[in-house]
Amino acid sequence: MASYWKGKTVFVTGATGLMGSWLVKALLNKDAEVVALVRDQAPKSMLVSEGLIDQIAVVNGDIESLPTMQRAIAEYQPHTVFHLAAQPLVQIAKLDPVGTLRANVTGTWNVLEACRLIGKSNVVVASSDKAYGANESLPYLETHPLQGRYPYDVSKSCADLITQMYSATYGLKVAIARCGNLFGGGDLNYSRTIPGVIQATLADERFVIRSDGKFVRDFLYVKDAAESYLTLGECLAENPSISGEAFNFSLGLKLTVLDIVNMVLKIMDRTDLEPVIQNIASSEIREQYLDATKARKRLSWSPKYGMEEALRETVAWYESQYESQSNS
Secondary structure (H helix, E strand, C coil): CCCCCCCCEEEEECCCCHHHHHHHHHHHHCCCEEEEEECCCCCCCHHHHCCHHHHCEEEECCCCCHHHHHHHHHHHCCCEEEECCCCCCHHHHHHCHHHHHHHHHHHHHHHHHHHHHHCCCEEEEECCHHHHCCCCCCCECCCCCCCCCCHHHHHHHHHHHHHHHHHHHHCCCEEEEEECEEECCCCCCCCCHHHHHHHHHHCCCCCEECCCCCCEECEEEHHHHHHHHHHHHHHHHHCHHHCCEEEEECCCCCEEHHHHHHHHHHHCCCCCCCCEECCCCCCCCCECCECCHHHHHHCCCCCCCCHHHHHHHHHHHHHHHHHHHHHC
16 A cells, blocks of 8 residues: 655755654655755764765755745645654753744744745644653643743743634644654753653763752653654544644653653663762653643554663663764
8 A cells, every 4th residue: 555655745854863864864764755945064964974865855044034934835835744843852941042932933924924925835843742741630631721931931932823813813734743752763952751761871970850859750762753743644634624733742651751861771781870860950840741642543543661671671772872982
């Protein structure tokens, strides 16, 4: 059976990031014609290191430039745009709120405005569980209000609402993905818990937890996340009635930072490396986890990987990178 995406032109922003690289790989495996907006050809990005960039068309430019987006969308007239480009780190957002808002908010309206002006593409926008902000009523449902308070969370709340605005006001065919914390091979942001603890353990060091270790998060393996985007894009094209809607994607687990660290240490057989708990984190939401029932029912989506299996694959990816670097 032929892939739905075979021969279709698909535009991806943020293609050098963790999610973008895996999505491009999934699209290429389904024989799509991929175009990517690339600001920096980061040599360590999976898109570059695995040669994926050589199999796609590249538009060099910045998401913060509306003329760049207009030219790209007009030239390629993609079937679907997957908008993933963002400043993705909570701590960087705290240090540079204006830069984060430019990337995450201005970048989003530039993509949507370019698509509105050309008028042919479906658009899938990456929001986040952080868009919900803090809420005592958990798990998050898609009907929860978007009430970010800290810089990163606010940027995702705004981008999410702007996307809904373009659907409600202009009839743009859009859908919104709100994923739990993504993880997997290729994540080079070692300030994040999973790559951070793997890196520290490979270096025979104790991992440092900035919080008290009891912050609760929900997770999703990046391979499952890539499939969730493709499922959402296909459903949006085939069923326009979901336009303007948001969908949660996650494993639906409640795991503390300490749970995750201990799972990784057990997989790596290094439970002797007990983490250092600093308890200095601030401006972060204490508990976040999602209910993905809507995606399961409306999109027939479900994750293929459990947490332990996904972590084992992730650890294996970093171990192979570590070994190749040690031998070079």
